[in-house]
Amino acid sequence: MIAFQDVYKKYSGHDALVDVSFRISPKEFVSLVGRSGAGKSTVIKMLIGEERPTSGRITFGKYDVVKLQPKELPQLRRHIGTIFQDFRLLPTKTAYENVSFALEVAGQPEKEIETLVPEVLDLVGLSDKANNFMNELSGGEKQRVAIARAMVNRPEVVVADEPTGNLDPFNTMEIINLLKKINELGTTIILATHNKDIVNHLARRVITMENGRIIRDEENGRYSLA
Amino acid sequence: MATTIYRIIKNALSHLVRQRLLFGATLVVMVMTLFAFGSLIVGNHVLTSALDSIQNKIDISVYFKTTTPEDQILAMQQTLEQMSEVKNVQYISKDQALQNFEQQHANDPTISQALTELGSNPLSASLNIKANNPNNYQDIANYLNSTSVNSMIENVSYNQNQLVIQRLAAILNISREAGIILTIVLALAATLIAFNTLLIGIYSNREEVEIMRLVGASNAFIRGPYVIEGVIYGIIAALISLAILAPVIYFTSPYMQVFIPGFDLWGYFTADLFLLFIYEAAFGSVIGIISSMIALRRYLKK
Ligand SMILES: Nc1ncnc2c1ncn2[C@@H]1O[C@H](COP(=O)(O)OP(=O)(O)O)[C@@H](O)[C@H]1O
Ligand SMILES: [Mg+2]
Helix, strand or coil: CEEEEEEEEEECCEEEEEEEEEEECCCCEEEEECCCCCCHHHHHHHHCCCCCCCEEEEEECCEEHHHCCHHHHHHHHCCEEEEECCCCCCCCCEHHHHHHHHHHHCCCCHHHHHHHHHHHHHHCCCHHHCCCEHHHCCHHHHHHHHHHHHHCCCCCEEEEECCCCCCCHHHHHHHHHHHHHHHHCCCEEEEEECCHHHHHHHCCEEEEEECCEEEEEECCCCCCCC | CHHHHHHHHHHHHHHHHHCHHHHHHHHHHHHHHHHHHHHHHHHHHHHHHHHHHHHCCCCEEEEECCCCCHHHHHHHHHHHHHCCCEEEEEEECHHHHHHHHHHHCCCCHHHHHHHHHHCCCCCCCEEEEEECCHHHHHHHHHHHHCHHHHCCEEEECHHHHHHHHHHHHHHHHHHHHHHHHHHHHHHHHHHHHHHHHHHHHHHCCHHHHHHHHHHCCCHHHHHHHHHHHHHHHHHHHHHHHHHHHHHHHHHHHHHHHHHCCCCCHHHHHHHCHHHHHHHHHHHHHHHHHHHHHHHHHHHCCC
16 A cells, blocks of 8 residues: 655755665554654655655555645645644644544535544543643643544544654553554554554564664564664 | 635634734734825825816916907917817906906906096907926927917917926926825835735744645645635725724815815715725735735645
8 A cells, every 4th residue: 555665865965765665555553663863754754745755656555656746745645644743733723623624624524524523532532622722732632632633534544753752651652552543443554653662562563764774674573773 | 615615714714813913913014004005095196186286376378469359369279279288278358358357456446447547458368278287388388489370479478487387397297206106115115014024924824834734735725714814904904094094184184175275185085985995905905815825835835
């Protein structure tokens, strides 16, 4: 479903990605691990079309991501839910509106929005905070809003870039459990992290990066940086 | 489609209301801009009316020898009226000239007595000529002084007033040009300030724009609310600025009438109020729309 083929990315002189190739099948739960600066975020930016590779090919379902015009990117992104360390929620909107926004932009009818959003907010345990603004929520709550937004339009993939980087261990486990739940519902998950405990707890596929290269790609892998 | 438009408007309104501080600050600048813009339109009207009223006082009178037959004078009036430089020509016959004279000196018994003693009408018939442009008086005077018609003319008033008329014409021209340049410069300055304010407002929202892109919002869906916000700024600022301008004009209008006889500024303002509102709202909206286009172009590429 997702394929990177010989992807290179150079930033003014130094290489962020070198010869990156991998495939991800539907319903997989893949952890992308590596030290800070290894190239995890760059891989994710390439996948959602935020940055273009210097060379190489990236496909997502029927989309040839590198060839998409800026105009066509919104279409692609409606198939990918995104979660980030810094939440990236709209400050002038409530929790409910942040989630419903993802459906609004995709042109979903109001009726569907009115049933889907409360459902998803309930799933992430935020029904009672639906009308709160972002500055009224804790870090863990914000990240749960982001998860609700990422999954509400039933995307094929959810990518999470260090989603627990700003959270305490308790909230970290909550978020990881939510991601597992979403995966069990049939959604592919790509999780970039440098949290050893999470990776070992998950016991799923692990792609390890170092200096922009993939140095290991193991089914049922563990976190180990030699 | 209708749903999308509804959502764009809803998003615009809630965005404005929830960013009250930015909304208020931007609105203040927009009001000041449109106030300046409205004042410029009104001020220009005042200046033009003042200059027109001065210009209207300039004319040339041609006095004919008392022996000249009336049909020759009327023929000359026709010739003058056909000249492109001439706006209108008024014929004052000998009898009319006498009537005017008697009226002017009705309270002066010596003059009326002198006239009765004289028995006949000593006054000349005349043509009163107004030019389209004060610069044209020289050409008209040249024609009147030419030999072909000179024989029946007693006196051309321009010959005495030439210097004054030429100076006045120069002053009028400079004033009009200065008015236009000043208007353009001030309007440009006001526009740039409003423009900048809106740009900064959108720039402060750039993170939001990036987030919307990330969630898969199309460019139209992101841009739409900003365009609507621009229009809302335009309309509200136009209303407020006219509400400030109205009392200013109401209280200065009587003073204007002293300087420019027959000039009713308040009448002009109220008659053209709706048009003025449309101008201002359109001006504000266009600034809002263009600034959102420019500011967002950078962020909508990724
Ligand atoms: N916009 C950029 N300009 C220049 N270098 C960048 C840019 N983004 C990332 N890099 C570099 O690319 C490398 C990989 O970064 P990143 O993918 O963010 O790493 P990770 O997410 O694994 O911490 C780093 O060396 C980083 O400095
Ligand atoms: Mg990173």
